[in-house]
Amino acid sequence: MALVAGVDSSTQSCKVVVRDAETGALVREGRAPHPAGTEVHPDAWWDALQEAVSQAGGLADVEAVSVAAQQHGMVCLDDRGEVVRPALLWNDTRSAGAAAELIGELGGPQAWAEAIGSVPVASLTVTKLRWLARNEPESVARTAAVCLPHDWLTWKLAGGGLDALVTDRSDASGTGYWSPSTEDYRPDLLELAMGKVPLLPRVVGPAELTAGRYGAGAGDNAAAALGVQIQPGDVVVSVGTSGTAFARSASAVADGTGIVNGFADAEGTYLPLVCTLNASRVLDATAAMLGVDLAELSRLALSAPAGAGGLALVPYLEGERTPNKPDSTGALHGLRLDTATPAHLARAAVEGLLCSLADAIDALVAAGTPLRRVLLIGGGARSEAVRRIAPAVFGCQVVVPAAGEYVADGAARQAAWAVSGADAPPLWSSLTSEVFEAEATPHVRERYAAARELTVARPS
Numbered sequence: 001m002a003l004v005a006g007v008d009s010s011t012q013s014c015k016v017v018v019r020d021a022e023t024g025a026l027v028r029e030g031r032a033p034h035p036a037g038t039e040v041h042p043d044a045w046w047d048a049l050q051e052a053v054s055q056a057g058g059l060a061d062v063e064a065v066s067v068a069a070q071q072h073g074m075v076c077l078d079d080r081g082e083v084v085r086p087a088l089l090w091n092d093t094r095s096a097g098a099a100a101e102l103i104g105e106l107g108g109p110q111a112w113a114e115a116i117g118s119v120p121v122a123s124l125t126v127t128k129l130r131w132l133a134r135n136e137p138e139s140v141a142r143t144a145a146v147c148l149p150h151d152w153l154t155w156k157l158a159g160g161g162l163d164a165l166v167t168d169r170s171d172a173s174g175t176g177y178w179s180p181s182t183e184d185y186r187p188d189l190l191e192l193a194m195g196k197v198p199l200l201p202r203v204v205g206p207a208e209l210t211a212g213r214y215g216a217g218a219g220d221n222a223a224a225a226l227g228v229q230i231q232p233g234d235v236v237v238s239v240g241t242s243g244t245a246f247a248r249s250a251s252a253v254a255d256g257t258g259i260v261n262g263f264a265d266a267e268g269t270y271l272p273l274v275c276t277l278n279a280s281r282v283l284d285a286t287a288a289m290l291g292v293d294l295a296e297l298s299r300l301a302l303s304a305p306a307g308a309g310g311l312a313l314v315p316y317l318e319g320e321r322t323p324n325k326p327d328s329t330g331a332l333h334g335l336r337l338d339t340a341t342p343a344h345l346a347r348a349a350v351e352g353l354l355c356s357l358a359d360a361i362d363a364l365v366a367a368g369t370p371l372r373r374v375l376l377i378g379g380g381a382r383s384e385a386v387r388r389i390a391p392a393v394f395g396c397q398v399v400v401p402a403a404g405e406y407v408a409d410g411a412a413r414q415a416a417w418a419v420s421g422a423d424a425p426p427l428w429s430s431l432t433s434e435v436f437e438a439e440a441t442p443h444v445r446e447r448y449a450a451a452r453e454l455t456v457a458r459p460s
């Protein structure tokens with residue numbers, strides 16, 4: 001039996017799966033936590049990867065390994081391959097001002113959408129590099145190469161000098177200096193952002209192997225699309241640290257409003273995607289406020305009426321990326337004596353999180369994405385309340401694949417594809433899943449829409 005491994009180095013943890021390359025059967029797995037914060041030294045990811053690999057029984061007997069990871073993180077390396085400074089992660093908002101500057105300098109949002117598929121926000125790597133140039137010119141001077149979390153981990157596993165750095169088109173498309181429509185880097189945009197053009201990872205093909213046994217890897221959302229074996233009409237909604245809604249598309253998207261990111265996928269086509277900064281941790285924070293665990297939060301939410309009696313929670317606890325409100329805060333509207341209960345607050349938190357994702361789905365549909373059903377994944381999809389309330393808020397069927405690590409699985413499937421030499425990834429036995437349906441509750445979204453704009457900025 002040939003084995004392959006997939007890694008998901010996500011915001012909160014590292015997961016490793018070892019699977020049978022032909023059938024996809026799970027053979028072994030491991031996981032380890034990442035440190036909190038939006039600025040993390042890559043060595044912490046490496047340590048967590050070692051721990052997760054060791055829990056998964058090592059990689060000595062696997063034919064190929066692919067690494068997927070959180071997108072956009074800025075990893076700067078010096079000419080000896082040493083990390084120049086801790087990485088700024090996708091959810092670090094300090095480069096929001098840099099994003100606004102860059103948009104103006106290139107001639108506006110549509111010019112960026114056409115150049116790189118997305119309008120820069122603080123999440124995109126290019127804005128972090130501009131922030132670095134403005135605030136730490138000495139770090140820019142030391143930087144010989146720039147790469148992403150999945151590129152760096154693949155390079156650490158495979159070994160070699162800086163010229164051995166590789167990436168894939170899905171993650172390259174989230175940098176802000178690679179174009180999904182021409183499949184080329186835009187060094188002029190790097191020059192604009194940071195005043196120099198460091199070495200960039202070579203973009204390898206979706207089923208290519210490097211150093212004998214390392215797959216191209218992918219951004220975590222593109223890997224999840226591979227992991228759930230996405231079909232036409234599927235919109236995947238992931239409730240992890242980030243909330244994402246995405247679908248596979250035959251053509252590149254260039255949305256000048258900045259709501260939809262026109263990313264590339266990990267199969268040679270495209271992955272229009274909407275991303276929020278606030279998803280599973282809205283539930284974590286609400287449970288902590290109420291002094292209950294996540295199971296009790298779910299029970300409380302399901303015990304309250306749809307709409308929580310008019311209590312609406314705007315979930316911008318970390319500022320927000322979509323809509324682009326990096327300095328915003330969350331808000332709770334509609335408090336009255338009868339809605340000031342733990343059950344109403346729990347319901348409002350689940351509904352607020354789902355309403356922000358429903359807005360994301362709407363934007364995808366407006367950009368031309370067909371919607372037959374939603375596939376709900378990510379840690380937050382383990383919540384019974386999220387699963388049961390989602391179809392009512394989204395207004396469509398919600399399918400929840402059996403709890404699993406779909407990003408790591410997608411990376412493993414990519415590795416199996418590379419080993420097979422076939423034209424397409426292997427079809428693994430279909431996933432078991434649960435189907436959730438419910439009557440739509442448009443009044444919940446209407447109330448949320450009225451509350452959504454009523455937020456204040458965080459204190460300076």
Ligand SMILES: Nc1ncnc2c1ncn2[C@@H]1O[C@H](COP(=O)(O)OP(=O)(O)O)[C@@H](O)[C@H]1O
Pocket residue numbers: 010011012013239240241242280281283284294295378379380381382383384
């Ligand atoms: N039963 C559950 N109910 C609600 N949230 C859960 C449950 N189990 C895990 N989570 C949440 O899932 C999140 C981690 O999900 P994950 O998709 O691994 O995140 P990431 O990919 O961003 O690291 C945590 O915030 C955790 O609280």
Ligand SMILES: O=C(CO)[C@@H](O)[C@H](O)COP(=O)(O)O
Pocket residue numbers: 010011012069070071072090123174219220221240241242243244275
């Ligand atoms: O920034 C994005 C997508 O553009 C995020 O989806 C990150 O890729 C982080 O993912 P999680 O760790 O939350 O899964």
